[in-house]
Amino acid sequence: MIYLDHNATTPVHPDVVEALLPFLQGKFGNPSSIHWAGRAVKGAVEEAREQVAALVGCEPGEVVFTASGTEADNMAIKGVAAALRGRGNHIITTRVEHPAVTSACGYLELQGFEVTWLEVDRDGLLDPERLEAAITDRTILISAMAANNETGILFPIREIGEIAARRRVYLHCDGVQAAGKIPLSVRDDGISFLALSGHKLNAPKGVGALVVRRGVKCHPLIHGGSQERNRRGGTENVAGIVAFGKACAIARETMTREMGRLKGLRDQLEEGIIARISGARVNGHRERRLPTTTNITIPGVGADTLLMALDLEGIAASSGAACSSGTLKLSPVLDAMGRTPEEAKGSVRFSLGRGNTDEEIDRVLAVLPAIVARLRGES
Ligand SMILES: Cc1ncc(COP(=O)(O)O)c(C=O)c1O
Incomplete structure (x- = not known):
């Protein structure tokens, strides 16, 4: 075959399976519990956060674990829309984003937001000048993918990040296909939000992450307990998170x-x-x-x-x-x-x-x- x-999707790396198995067997605690069973898994979740952060150039405290790349994209887009709706109602994205982004933006259009859908050329490339020209004083977010899932085409994220910083607009980057394949740095690329998915880089399905830069305003998508520093309610998928962390470490090394x-x-x-x-x-x-x-x-x-x-x-x-x-x-x-x-x-x-x-x-x-x-x- x-x-x-x-x-x-990708097969799960054997070392990732080995890393996650103890968390399906003996290590069953809830990371929010303060007793021995909770403490035994809390450390592993925090180590995974460091491993994810090291792959994409951010602080561990900026990594919010989610259930998928789709959830991460939705959290960034809808979360910024909710947090900044008093400041502006304009979002810029491209016609070639994954449905996780296009559908979230389409939903916001129905809620009264205005979305600019940028064109690409015959090679699939995005013109950063056109992107900059689309920014208005009502623009609250640019959402652009690092690498396209259908063609692999890369967008010039660092250049877009510089524009976003200069024009004081948040940049959400869908990094689901790019992470682990090309170097990405949230810090150096001027990214405010970065969406990631475990199953695209040899971890299991059902785990992802959204990097949320420190100080950036974003409402939660899922309300509940105070997990993930109040950014995402719900008891963590510990085995999935540990696996995701290990997969990021392997990707970084190799x-x-x-x-x-x-x-x-x-x-x-x-x-x-x-x-x-x-x-x-x-x-x-x-x-x-x-x-x-x-x-x-x-x-x-x-x-x-x-x-x-x-x-x-x-x-x-x-x-x-x-x-x-x-x-x-x-x-x-x-x-x-x-x-x-x-x-x-x-x-x-x-x-x-x-x-x-x-x-x-x-x-x-x-x-x-x-x-x-x-x-x-x-x-
Ligand atoms: C570019 C891109 N963004 C987001 C997603 C969604 O990720 P997930 O399958 O983890 O929901 C995918 C999955 O194909 C993707 O390729």
């Missing part, structure tokens, strides 16, 4: 080496496909993107049929965001990049991760051209 859908290796494999796959399949084209800028992702249009085939044929060969890939596959809606990301519905329908995403090998890429390159030829009626 060959798994090339790591932007949907990022440079592993991403260099995966970029080599991704390029080999991409060049192989372009050389072997007529008309195949990469969607998005070839340099400014994650080292692990390629999104390719293969004219004359439907991505759904192609993905089914690959699945029969034991190869898992995807046609875009995992949460929208199985629906008939075309990718809003490729639409925003000016692709026709026909082009979008024939687009496949391969996203690589830590387990992938040279042999796997060779095997994909051995079977894919024949599948495409069959689907095109050429063989």
